[in-house]
Amino acid sequence: MKKPFILLIGVGSVLSCSKDENKPTNGWDWFGTHDAPVYNYVLISANQVTNKSDSNDFQIGVAAAFIDSNTNKLSGVSDLAVNQRSIVRGTDSTYNFGYNNTPYFQDGLSLFGTDVTIKIKGTTEGDTVNKTLYLPKRLVKLISDFPDVIDLSKPLNLSWVPDERNNWGKVIIQVYYYPGLSSGSDPTLPSQIAALNYTAPDLGSYTIAAKDLERFPPKAYVGISIARGEQTEAVFPVSKKRVFFFSSSSASTVPLLVSGTASSTIP
Numbered sequence: 001m002k003k004p005f006i007l008l009i010g011v012g013s014v015l016s017c018s019k020d021e022n023k024p025t026n027g028w029d030w031f032g033t034h035d036a037p038v039y040n041y042v043l044i045s046a047n048q049v050t051n052k053s054d055s056n057d058f059q060i061g062v063a064a065a066f067i068d069s070n071t072n073k074l075s076g077v078s079d080l081a082v083n084q085r086s087i088v089r090g091t092d093s094t095y096n097f098g099y100n101n102t103p104y105f106q107d108g109l110s111l112f113g114t115d116v117t118i119k120i121k122g123t124t125e126g127d128t129v130n131k132t133l134y135l136p137k138r139l140v141k142l143i144s145d146f147p148d149v150i151d152l153s154k155p156l157n158l159s160w161v162p163d164e165r166n167n168w169g170k171v172i173i174q175v176y177y178y179p180g181l182s183s184g185s186d187p188t189l190p191s192q193i194a195a196l197n198y199t200a201p202d203l204g205s206y207t208i209a210a211k212d213l214e215r216f217p218p219k220a221y222v223g224i225s226i227a228r229g230e231q232t233e234a235v236f237p238v239s240k241k242r243v244f245f246f247s248s249s250s251a252s253t254v255p256l257l258v259s260g261t262a263s264s265t266i267p
Contacts, residue, residue, distance in 0.1 A: 039065065039066070039067040039068070040065065040066045040067065040241060040242060040243045040244065041064060041065060041243065041244040041245070041246060042062070042063075042064040042080070042082075042118055042120070042133075042243065042244075042245050042246070043062070043063045043064065043245075043246045043247070043248065044061075044062055044082070044111065044116055044118075044133060044135050044246070044247045044248070045059075045060070045061055045062075045063065045247070045248040045250075046058065046059075046060040046061075046108065046111060046112060046135060046138075046248070046249050046250070047059045047060070047248075047249075047250045047251065047252055048138055048139065048140050048250070048251045048252075049251075049252055049253070049254065050140055050143050050145075050146040050251060050252070050253050050254070051143075051253075051254045058099075058100050058105075058108065058109065059098070059100055060098070060099040060100055060105075060108035060109070060111065061096065061097055061098040061099060061100070061108075062082050062087055062095065062096065062097045063094070063095070063096050064080055064087065064094065064095040064096075065093070065094045065095070066093075066120075066241070066243070067093065074089070074093035075241075076122055076123055076127075076236070076239050076241050077120055077121070077122060077123075077241075078121050078122065078123055079119075079120070079121040080095050080118075080119070080120055080121075081118070081119045082097070082116060082117070082118055083107075083111075083116055083117055084117070084119075085097070085107075099111075111135050112135060112136070112137055112138045112249060113135070113136065113137040113138070113163070113165070114134070114135060115132045115133070115134050116132065116133050116134070116135055116247070117130070117131075117132055118130070118131045118132070118133060118245065119131075120236075120243060122236050122238065122239055122241070123239070124238060126237065126238055127236050127237060127238035127239050128236075128237075129234045129235075129236055129237075129243060131232065131234050131243075131245055133230060133232060133245045133246075133247050134165060134167075134230050134247060135230075135247040135249055136163045136165070136166055136228045136229065136230065136247065136249035137161055137163040137165075137249065138161060138249065138251075139160040139161055139171075139226050139227075139228070139249060139250065139251040140160060140161070140251045141160075141161050142159075145158070145159040145160065146158070146159075146224065146251070146253055147224075147253070147256060148256065149256055149257050149258070149259055150213060150216065150222055150256050150257070150258045150259065151259055151260050152210060152213055152214060152216075152218065152258065152259065152260030152261060153210065153260040153261070154210055155207050155208060155209055155210050156175075156207065156208040156210075156213060156224075157205070157206075157207050158173065158205065158206050158207070158208070158224070158226065159204060159205050160204055160205070160226055160251065161204065162202050162203055162204040163202060163228065163249075166202045166228050167230060168202075168228065168229075168230075169201060169202055170199050170200060170201055170202055170228070171199075171200055171201075171202050171206075171226050171227065171228045172197070172198070172199060172225075172226070172227045172228070173196075173197070173198040173199075173200055173206060173208075173224070173225070173226050174195050174196065174197050174198075174224070174225050174226075175195060175196040175208065175213070175216075175222055175223070175224050176195040176196075176222060176223050176224075176225070177192065177193040177194075177195065177216060177220065177221075177222055178220075178221040178222065178223060178255050179191050179192055179193075181221040181255050182219070182220040182221050185219045185220070185221065185257070186217075186219040186220075189217060189219065189220055190217075193215055193216060193220070194215070196208065196212055196213075196215070202228060213258075216258045217258065218258055218259060218260060218261060219257070219258065220257075220258045221255040221256065221257060221258070222255070222256055222258060223252060223253050223254070223255055223256065224252070224253045224256070225250055225251065225252040225253075226250060226251050227248055227249065227250035227251075228248075228249055228250075229246060229247050229248040229249065230245075230246070230247045231244065231245065231246050231247075232244075232245045233245060
């Protein structure tokens, strides 16, 4: 079974410190999309936020770049289409399209658990790549499957919808610290705490030991994310440009308050 280029733990982790901490952290950094040697990629990403006040909080979108490694400018591509929808190139030579909060929201939801067709046209009609990329299913069926708080006195039980078409057969789980919100809750809390990272079988459930959670002190705020994805590649028939294709289906919590008593030392 081919292992996909999944999340780079420690390097490409959830970027919790660089985002607005009043919003969930859900920017999975898939291999290639932020790595200098890989300049040509298409990423289909879909994240569900487990927020009981808004069960339809999704971020679904397309991001792509086809950059010459010497000039850092668009090279060799004239058009990008996803499921026959043309994606407009931005002024920075990248392609981006968001399905959430637009008339296309239902179109975005329909991508979960389907084969997404991607067409990239080169500088000539003959230099065209057609590729199919599977976007895994939605992970969360019931919002109640995810916790409201983190209780240090007990293990953390997570549940999600498994995906039999997940070729890797695993998911990435991360529990990460919100430094800004945490210091607002208690000014004595540290400026950073290393995230907990797990790779688990995509069987629909996983338990995080209470001892693992003790690295997060009471009154801190943390987030939880689960993700799975696919990766493939293709080569343009004429220019021989190599393009990487990534899909990411993930679920993230809003910031969760830590309660209870921790006895271990914060790493």
